[in-house]
Amino acid sequence: MTSMASDLARALDRGRWFADASYQPDAWQQRAATSSSKRQLWNVHRQGGKSLTAGVKAIAHACEEPGAPVLVIAPAMRQAAETIRTVAALHSRVSGLPSIVNQSVHRVELSTGSRIISLPSSEGTIRGFSKVALLILDEASRIPDEIIAACRPMLAVSDGEMVALSTPRGMVGWFYEQWANGGDGWERVRVPVTECPRISAEFLEEEKRLLGPSVFNQEYLCEFVADDSQVFPNEVIAAAFTSEVTPLWPQ
Template sequence: MQEMIKNDLRYALSPVTFSRECLNVEPDPWQAEVMMRPAKRILLNCSRQSGKSTSSSIIALHQALYYPGSLILLISPSLRQSSELFKKVQSFYKMLPDRPKLPEDNKLSMALENGSRIVSLPSSEANIRGFSAVALVIEDEASRVADDLYRAVRPMLAVSAGKIMLMSTPWGKRGHFFEEWTGPNEWERIEIPATKCPRISPVFLAEEEKALGNWWFQQEYMCKFMETTDSLFSYDTIMAAMSDDVEPLFPALGTASQVTMPGLSDDVEPLFIGEK
């Protein structure tokens, strides 16, 4: 009995020990670092297949088990991805030897006897209305999660002083994941290129670069926010045009702040009707 209580305390204090001893997953160094980080705002810019979904599921399960009454929201860009992510949580839960019965257990959510709940949501703002006092939000593949949803989720952390983690492979210079990664807001930013993942070999990476080409390789494996290939203007050109400290591109039109950027504002007629 004493041994059980001692172990429970060890698991409660360390998600890494919990993962190793209860789930049989030895966290990679970066996963261990993320699991132990006390920061309330964490951004993870990760390679494909680096272990984002695995760590999200373990972090969510640990919070639910050891912080009674926690509401945890897992957000993914699509229904298929949220079901996949939730299946990982369920399969880890089933590995626990003395797992308590679940008062609620379905395809996208589970409730524990200690009052905690894990809910996995697809990316739709309408679906998240009604949740409040959220203890932990994890966005998996955040670069593809709708910006509206991100904006709707943040206030839910206010009362609970909850934690938010955005984990993603980049997807171009757009959206809230890119903006937070490059912006001034306070976040712990962690970059995990494929070269830091012990399961991805240099030989495989060399093959991938050859097969996919450098553009895709940099985005998928090396954490780079690439320019979309069909953009009319590069991101840097647009940013330069919006700063008063930079020589205007078209001096005849005045300073940058006086130049309207069709396509960037909802109040301005789009340049290409139908593409807005």
């Protein structure tokens, strides 16, 4: 197949990126890569393939949209650098792509002018980006809420796509709130370890024994577990509030 035909085939079906890079995706990875939703939440167990799927999303956008900036925000420097490694590996495994003209620990720039930039979640590093084609929040449950709030305006002009991927981290924070109460604007993907064919039952039994049920359920079964340090459970706190109150100063 010619390069132009391959490019068109991948643009029509982004799931082809996995096969072209010689990966065998899980069913959820194929669905997530081909989703047309502008707002996606991926609640996926540890070692479930989140980073690879996000890398496919990133390089697909960069190759299909000349000049498009793709921004990845991660909780820490190490994770941000790992995303670029994933993107570079994908690029090296697929023939006929636009060449990389600039690469560093946190950036890949293609000959088409598209850039994939991966940064740690510091307000000083993320300010100044605009017209972002794709915003990826890697391990979103561990990114501070104020950083996510600072990122959202980057999509205003471009009407860009936003993907937040994570394992849960308690019943608090932006990722939990959007998952539980964010409304119908989000496409939600939940992938517990029971849907992963690569992890053995023996390993999971050992993890459950070492981590305990609460941490195991959160890390591998994608359940949002209340923090043990809370005095009152979340449902009790929520039940204490009501909107059915007569205003002190009626309009």
